[in-house]
Amino acid sequence: xxxxxxxxxxxxxxxxxxxxxxxxxxxxxxxxxxxxxxxxxxxxxxxxxxxxxxxxxxxxxxxxxxxxxxxxxxxxxxxxxxxxxxxxxxxxxxxxxxxxxxxxxxxxxxxxxxxx
Amino acid sequence: xxxxxxxxxxxxxxxxxxxxxxxxxxxxxxxxxxxxxxxxxxxxxxxxxxxxxxxxxxxxxxxxxxxxxxxxxxxxxxxxxxxxxxxxxxxxxxxxxxxxxxxxxxxxxxxxx
Numbered sequence: 001x002x003x004x005x006x007x008x009x010x011x012x013x014x015x016x017x018x019x020x021x022x023x024x025x026x027x028x029x030x031x032x033x034x035x036x037x038x039x040x041x042x043x044x045x046x047x048x049x050x051x052x053x054x055x056x057x058x059x060x061x062x063x064x065x066x067x068x069x070x071x072x073x074x075x076x077x078x079x080x081x082x083x084x085x086x087x088x089x090x091x092x093x094x095x096x097x098x099x100x101x102x103x104x105x106x107x108x109x110x111x112x113x114x115x116x
Numbered sequence: 117x118x119x120x121x122x123x124x125x126x127x128x129x130x131x132x133x134x135x136x137x138x139x140x141x142x143x144x145x146x147x148x149x150x151x152x153x154x155x156x157x158x159x160x161x162x163x164x165x166x167x168x169x170x171x172x173x174x175x176x177x178x179x180x181x182x183x184x185x186x187x188x189x190x191x192x193x194x195x196x197x198x199x200x201x202x203x204x205x206x207x208x209x210x211x212x213x214x215x216x217x218x219x220x221x222x223x224x225x226x227x228x229x
Contacts, residue, residue: 043222044206105216109159110157112157
């Protein structure tokens with residue numbers, strides 16, 4: 001199947017700093033990428049949908065100025081957590097889609113963010 | 117809006133016993149349905165998916181699921197549990213494009229030796 005790679009797989013940062021997470025589709029062009037957040041022992045919650053070359057669409061309750069999403073190319077989307085705080089600590093997962101009908105999205109391996 | 121409900125946040129079975137994880141969907145049209153498995157601190161691995169081709173879907177690692185429109189269900193089963201099956205399992209439904217997913221709350225499977 002198609003491969004989606006996330007980097008880093010884990011990161012620890014100090015409160016107030018910014019962290020960038022990359023999501024790459026390695027063997028296909030992803031016209032659409034999705035970012036999810038997962039709290040411990042909970043399900044995945046969609047944060048935003050990004051389409052290559054346009055602004056991301058954020059789900060209700062997600063601060064777009066805090067979670068900056070860039071999808072500048074067909075193989076790369078980035079999520080930047082700005083001015084991170086301990087409550088931002090979570091597991092972030094991206095998925096990428098070729099954008100064709102009836103095609104599943106492929107998930108990255110996730111990034112564990114810990115803000116201290 | 118699409119949604120799925122997973123009954124039972126925790127399921128425990130003995131090694132070699134039947135695994136049954138429940139999922140019900142809420143949709144006015146036949147959706148695309150998926151089962152994913154997640155091991156600790158890892159991403160999601162696709163077990164199987166339903167795309168209307170067949171109601172009984174066979175997946176990896178001996179898992180299968182049956183789509184029952186009359187019951188709006190897509191329960192995941194495996195005849196004989198292995199220790200390696202212990203993980204978190206998520207049922208998901210996608211939108212019409214098959215790209216945007218809506219996840220259930222997950223079921224944690226424990227396999228007792």
